[in-house]
Amino acid sequence: MASVQIREAKEEDCGDILRLIRELAEYEKLSDQVKISEEALRADGFGENPLYHCLVAETPPAPGQLPGPRLVGYGLYYFIYSTWKGRSVYLEDIYVMPEYQGQGIGSKIIKKVAEVALEAGCTQFRLMVLDWNKRAVDLYKVLGAHDLTEAEGWHAFCFEGQAMKALAGR
Amino acid sequence: MASVQIREAKEEDCGDILRLIRELAEYEKLSDQVKISEEALRADGFGENPLYHCLVAETPPAPGQLPGPRLVGYGLYYFIYSTWKGRSVYLEDIYVMPEYQGQGIGSKIIKKVAEVALEAGCTQFRLMVLDWNKRAVDLYKVLGAHDLTEAEGWHAFCFEGQAMKALAGR
Numbered sequence: 001m002a003s004v005q006i007r008e009a010k011e012e013d014c015g016d017i018l019r020l021i022r023e024l025a026e027y028e029k030l031s032d033q034v035k036i037s038e039e040a041l042r043a044d045g046f047g048e049n050p051l052y053h054c055l056v057a058e059t060p061p062a063p064g065q066l067p068g069p070r071l072v073g074y075g076l077y078y079f080i081y082s083t084w085k086g087r088s089v090y091l092e093d094i095y096v097m098p099e100y101q102g103q104g105i106g107s108k109i110i111k112k113v114a115e116v117a118l119e120a121g122c123t124q125f126r127l128m129v130l131d132w133n134k135r136a137v138d139l140y141k142v143l144g145a146h147d148l149t150e151a152e153g154w155h156a157f158c159f160e161g162q163a164m165k166a167l168a169g170r
Numbered sequence: 171m172a173s174v175q176i177r178e179a180k181e182e183d184c185g186d187i188l189r190l191i192r193e194l195a196e197y198e199k200l201s202d203q204v205k206i207s208e209e210a211l212r213a214d215g216f217g218e219n220p221l222y223h224c225l226v227a228e229t230p231p232a233p234g235q236l237p238g239p240r241l242v243g244y245g246l247y248y249f250i251y252s253t254w255k256g257r258s259v260y261l262e263d264i265y266v267m268p269e270y271q272g273q274g275i276g277s278k279i280i281k282k283v284a285e286v287a288l289e290a291g292c293t294q295f296r297l298m299v300l301d302w303n304k305r306a307v308d309l310y311k312v313l314g315a316h317d318l319t320e321a322e323g324w325h326a327f328c329f330e331g332q333a334m335k336a337l338a339g340r
Contacts (some may be wrong), residue, residue: 021253033254041254054250055304062309081222081248083263084192084203086210093253114329125328131323148326153301155319156326159284160294163314167284
């Protein structure tokens with residue numbers, strides 16, 4: 001099998017990235033929450049001050065397939081700021097299509113994010129995972145991640161929609 | 171009692187902000203994790219492309235106190251990117267000194283963050299809280315936040331130090 005290449009996303013990948021974002025949300029049983037558009041992904045990730053960065057996993061076409069790249073996974077990250085450790089990286093999403101799992105593509109994406117983080121002077125990178133996603137949890141633990149929710153009790157909270165408007169007095 | 175004012179932090183507040191960051195970490199029983207310096211806070215938050223934004227709660231001096239501002243709380247936030255909802259705000263830290271709690275200062279900071287988020291076109295803001303910090307958990311719930319860890323099972327993971335270097339092959 002020809003090897004999968006991990007590279008930085010280009011603006012013209014956004015249609016494929018949106019397809020993968022939707023697949024991941026479906027796997028997470030939360031696909032009703034996806035409100036993003038291809039246009040927003042293009043505008044937000046590829047201007048002068050990109051709001052995110054994205055790595056994609058690309059396969060060459062299989063025999064008989066139409067030529068051209070095929071994206072089978074992605075890792076979308078951005079820089080955050082820890083008041084304890086300073087500049088840090090946050091891996092918002094990581095996904096590999098089911099038929100390409102088990103080949104180490106996810107690990108390659110995570111390793112590349114760790115390289116980016118170190119090069120940017122970060123001493124940590126964070127991510128979130130659903131506790132029932134055992135495959136992902138096991139991978140992150142094998143690669144050396146700590147579960148801060150389990151160890152220290154961190155819970156993620158979110159204000160959105162009407163609650164946020166009410167807070168802001170709108 | 172003279173009212174507390176919520177305003178944007180200035181570079182010269184960084185000494186006070188660091189004091190409050192350390193107080194919060196001590197309350198969270200995680201003060202050994204604070205590695206940040208005042209110099210880093212100054213450089214990272216107040217240049218051309220600030221890595222974070224900060225609100226501070228300031229009291230006027232009490233009778234008999236030395237004149238000058240006194241910072242008694244802060245909220246430190248930055249912009250993140252949701253692949254479901256687009257640009258979002260993350261409230262990294264929020265803290266009010268114990269003797270100033272119960273006056274609604276925390277709520278005022280959260281409301282101001284919601285205003286900033288709406289003005290920037292965000293439809294959500296996120297934060298993390300320790301599950302035993304009942305006072306904070308109750309406040310966020312009263313204000314309309316959802317506990318995504320409880321509702322959906324999200325766990326926070328972190329790669330750092332040696333694990334991150336090993337990942338990056340260093």
